[in-house]
Amino acid sequence: MKYVLLLLLMLVALITATVDGAAREQELIGAGATFPYPLYSKMFDVYSKEYGVKINYQAIGSGGGIRQLINKTVDFGGSDAIMSEADLKEASASILHIPTCAGAVVITYNLSGNPQLRFTPDVIADIFLGKIVKWNDRRLSDINPGLKLPDMNMTVVHRSDGSGTTFIFSDYLSKVSKDWKEKAGAGTSLNWPAGLGGKGNPGVAGLVKQTPGSIGYVELIYAIQNKMPYGMVKNKKGNFVTATLSSTSKAADTNLPDDMKVSLTDTDAPEGYPISGFTWILVYKDQGYRDRPEEKAKELVKLLWWITHEGQKYTEPLEYAALSKKAVEKTEKLIKSVTYKGNAIMK
Amino acid sequence: MEKSTDHLSIELPKLHILMDRSTEDFLVRVHKRTMAGWKLGLSESFFRKILYVAGAFVLVILTAIFMSLAITAIPSIGHFGVSFLFGATWDPVRNVFGAFPFVIGTLFVSLLALAISTLFSLPISIFLGEYSREGAISTFIKSVIELLAGIPSVIYGFCGLFLLVPMVRALEIKLNVAPYGVGIFTSSLVLAVMIIPYSASIGREVISLFPSDLKEAAFSLGATRFEVIRKVILPYARSGIFAGILLSLGRALGETMAVTMVIGNSNFIPKGIFSPANTLASVIANEFTEATGQLYLSSLIELGLVLFMVTTVINILGKVIIHRMDMKEK
Amino acid sequence: MKELAIRRRIIADKSFKAIVVLLSFASILPMFFILFFIITKGISVVDWTFLTHLPKPVGEIGGGISNAIVGTFMLIIISTLFSVPVGVFAGIFLCEYRKGRFPYFVKLAVETLQGIPSIVIGIIAYIWVVLTMGSFSGLSGGASLALMMLPVIITATEETLKLIPDSLREASLALGVSYPRTILKVVIPAGLSGILTGILLGVGRVAGETAPLLFTAFGSPFMNFNILKPINTLPLMIFNYATSPYPEWHTLAWGASFVLVVFVLGLNLFTKVVTRKWKVQF
Numbered sequence: 001m002k003y004v005l006l007l008l009l010m011l012v013a014l015i016t017a018t019v020d021g022a023a024r025e026q027e028l029i030g031a032g033a034t035f036p037y038p039l040y041s042k043m044f045d046v047y048s049k050e051y052g053v054k055i056n057y058q059a060i061g062s063g064g065g066i067r068q069l070i071n072k073t074v075d076f077g078g079s080d081a082i083m084s085e086a087d088l089k090e091a092s093a094s095i096l097h098i099p100t101c102a103g104a105v106v107i108t109y110n111l112s113g114n115p116q117l118r119f120t121p122d123v124i125a126d127i128f129l130g131k132i133v134k135w136n137d138r139r140l141s142d143i144n145p146g147l148k149l150p151d152m153n154m155t156v157v158h159r160s161d162g163s164g165t166t167f168i169f170s171d172y173l174s175k176v177s178k179d180w181k182e183k184a185g186a187g188t189s190l191n192w193p194a195g196l197g198g199k200g201n202p203g204v205a206g207l208v209k210q211t212p213g214s215i216g217y218v219e220l221i222y223a224i225q226n227k228m229p230y231g232m233v234k235n236k237k238g239n240f241v242t243a244t245l246s247s248t249s250k251a252a253d254t255n256l257p258d259d260m261k262v263s264l265t266d267t268d269a270p271e272g273y274p275i276s277g278f279t280w281i282l283v284y285k286d287q288g289y290r291d292r293p294e295e296k297a298k299e300l301v302k303l304l305w306w307i308t309h310e311g312q313k314y315t316e317p318l319e320y321a322a323l324s325k326k327a328v329e330k331t332e333k334l335i336k337s338v339t340y341k342g343n344a345i346m347k
Numbered sequence: 348m349e350k351s352t353d354h355l356s357i358e359l360p361k362l363h364i365l366m367d368r369s370t371e372d373f374l375v376r377v378h379k380r381t382m383a384g385w386k387l388g389l390s391e392s393f394f395r396k397i398l399y400v401a402g403a404f405v406l407v408i409l410t411a412i413f414m415s416l417a418i419t420a421i422p423s424i425g426h427f428g429v430s431f432l433f434g435a436t437w438d439p440v441r442n443v444f445g446a447f448p449f450v451i452g453t454l455f456v457s458l459l460a461l462a463i464s465t466l467f468s469l470p471i472s473i474f475l476g477e478y479s480r481e482g483a484i485s486t487f488i489k490s491v492i493e494l495l496a497g498i499p500s501v502i503y504g505f506c507g508l509f510l511l512v513p514m515v516r517a518l519e520i521k522l523n524v525a526p527y528g529v530g531i532f533t534s535s536l537v538l539a540v541m542i543i544p545y546s547a548s549i550g551r552e553v554i555s556l557f558p559s560d561l562k563e564a565a566f567s568l569g570a571t572r573f574e575v576i577r578k579v580i581l582p583y584a585r586s587g588i589f590a591g592i593l594l595s596l597g598r599a600l601g602e603t604m605a606v607t608m609v610i611g612n613s614n615f616i617p618k619g620i621f622s623p624a625n626t627l628a629s630v631i632a633n634e635f636t637e638a639t640g641q642l643y644l645s646s647l648i649e650l651g652l653v654l655f656m657v658t659t660v661i662n663i664l665g666k667v668i669i670h671r672m673d674m675k676e677k
Numbered sequence: 678m679k680e681l682a683i684r685r686r687i688i689a690d691k692s693f694k695a696i697v698v699l700l701s702f703a704s705i706l707p708m709f710f711i712l713f714f715i716i717t718k719g720i721s722v723v724d725w726t727f728l729t730h731l732p733k734p735v736g737e738i739g740g741g742i743s744n745a746i747v748g749t750f751m752l753i754i755i756s757t758l759f760s761v762p763v764g765v766f767a768g769i770f771l772c773e774y775r776k777g778r779f780p781y782f783v784k785l786a787v788e789t790l791q792g793i794p795s796i797v798i799g800i801i802a803y804i805w806v807v808l809t810m811g812s813f814s815g816l817s818g819g820a821s822l823a824l825m826m827l828p829v830i831i832t833a834t835e836e837t838l839k840l841i842p843d844s845l846r847e848a849s850l851a852l853g854v855s856y857p858r859t860i861l862k863v864v865i866p867a868g869l870s871g872i873l874t875g876i877l878l879g880v881g882r883v884a885g886e887t888a889p890l891l892f893t894a895f896g897s898p899f900m901n902f903n904i905l906k907p908i909n910t911l912p913l914m915i916f917n918y919a920t921s922p923y924p925e926w927h928t929l930a931w932g933a934s935f936v937l938v939v940f941v942l943g944l945n946l947f948t949k950v951v952t953r954k955w956k957v958q959f
Binding site: 390391393394395397398399401402403404405406408409412415416419466467468470471473474475478488491492493494495497498499500501502503504505506508509510540543547571572573574576597600601602603604608628631632635636648651654655658659661662663666 | 686687689690693694696697698699700701702703704705707708710711714715763766767769770771773774779780782783785786787788789790791792793794795796797799800801803804805824827831855856857860881884885886887888891892912915916919920927930934937938941942945
């Protein structure tokens, strides 16, 4: 008898906590890209302190963000990859891509002395295709005349999970290398011809940091935060560009379509960094699905507005490029188009 | 089981021949009171029904697990058929999925881990079962083995990642192989330590159960301990030890976290012992939350189905052998 | 001639013993390695702030694991609530009904359930709970852990009750106590230590599980008492932080590992003590 009472008590306590908690505060759940995770982590921390709304964002990779949004198990998804036709069909409802910032995918490596390397598009493609296997390969030393590169094997590190960073990177490589386009293609998860897999940007950064002679691709802030070197890349106009705030912004300064679904890779801008990309927050256009309370939809729209306005001041300290004025204008229109059961949420 | 009430009501009349009136009255009153109390309490048949339901519940859960896996895997099974198991390409972009790299990865890592662990668990079984059955040393080693089994798998992975991987990397540099640090070799080492307790404890039990009179007969004929162990005990305990090894294998096949953290995550057929790879379990852990597309998700679940069936078969086999050995005892 | 042969046999005997002892003690090494590193790297991290504060955003130093500790306990409570009632009754069933095809299949099912890899359980919990509920939650995590605890409790209950002599049951029945009362008020209390051991063993096994929680509990940077929302646990946190490249997070992971190992090993010890104290001798 005593045990039954004890069990009942625990059950009651749990249920009370549940009901109580559900009524009290709003919590939004998001999942997806690791690319902007350092930024979102900071933004959401600030937002929860200012507005009391908790945002739980788990960086499981862009592929994960898309999948969970389609399954409607999260309020919003984070992705640096534009959703494919097949995914949009599966979602069977309109999904908006709200850009939050632009970032750069850099080529980082682990060589003693941290030399500043230069890369050309075809060399990058062939390294990650497994065709260039040694650090002192002719083609690398040709474009890096002053440096003495070691006679070491290259260890390629790529993403093991579905990644928007991979999407941006492979989108770029498909544009600059026919070979790459045929053998690997563009996507969030590739059949990588060579190398080790790391989970998330943090995983790749971690592996490169610990493996001598390795080379991988990560979002800029991960290389900076981990004090890892990254290479200059030759862009379309023939200039070797380093990934910086300004070179990323310059790459983002292009023709923006109304739905903001645009790729920034292989930019025409003469000083633009060629492997840049937007990252988006994906939400359903009509928030009245699956008995979602209107309160939640309103909070989500408020959050989106904040991220693209007041929140933008947190981008630059973390080396992400803020949205340009043009970009914000188009984004505002997108946010205003979010509806709840047909009625616009933001007037 | 016969109804106990009948038992009682038959007994009572016989008793009264042996006792005096007052005791008999007393007993009759007790009997009547208990019977009355019984009718107010839980009914026996209801209770037995609950027991049956509980038992059936387990069966239902298991069937439901299998069905869920099978149904969600249908798109993939229908699309690839049996060639899924032998397909060497896992390409989410082109929607081509084949399980072969993971089957190889799983087998490679598990069998290697099994070999390494048996190297240690067999001596432990012999030591605890024959040389040192009681006493402080025996308790000490037994406790250590139990602790090994109790440490969570993610901690093994964590320690493997930070302690073992640099060591393996240094070894690989010496051997002039790609210094990944992670890969099949590292995973096997970590896995080996994790599965030692399983085969060790079963082996120990089997060896210690060996009838002592047979042992003494061998000793009295002048055999050394080594010879007794080798020629008498081990052949007898062979099937038990084998069952323990099977159980360890079952555990190794399904181990996820520790392996995921140190295996290198490559979806290709591993080329050698220092190659990165993926096991059935680790690829599911890595790619499940983000499988976009029905075929992708369904293929991952089919991997889970394969894993489920393989581990079930091996575990059942191990338990059947142990059971048969228990039967032999009786 | 004979002496040579005997001496050889004695040498073989002694070297065999040496090898066996050596290999047996060698297996202790990994244990001490692991404990040594966790203790030395973890203990310096653990302080009051660590245990009571929430984790900080990426790149900022400090923070703690309070939500993970709470989450771990919550999941343990949920999974125990789900698995103990069913598990104990199923264990009683297997003990009371030993012959026949139905009990045989139930026993087979229990053993199969025991061997299912944790990641497969995670897939199942995702399909059954997460997709149905439409969100990640502590509840789905608890459900997956309950599935893993169930066979442990069933087997422990069955084994314990089998050891209780039939004479106890028969004496109770003979005194007129009803069958349900006999089981619930006589047999189970007699086997309580074994059943509790089973529960504690299950808890120990489940407290360190990560794989099934990857796609059910989901993780969270906040403190959460609501089981319908995502929740963070110690093993999940260790996994996320260990595989990141940030040294600050690695330090946190060592501290969290220390707490987890202390908890799990402490539980094991506690189980042993309880078993010895409460055991009813026959």
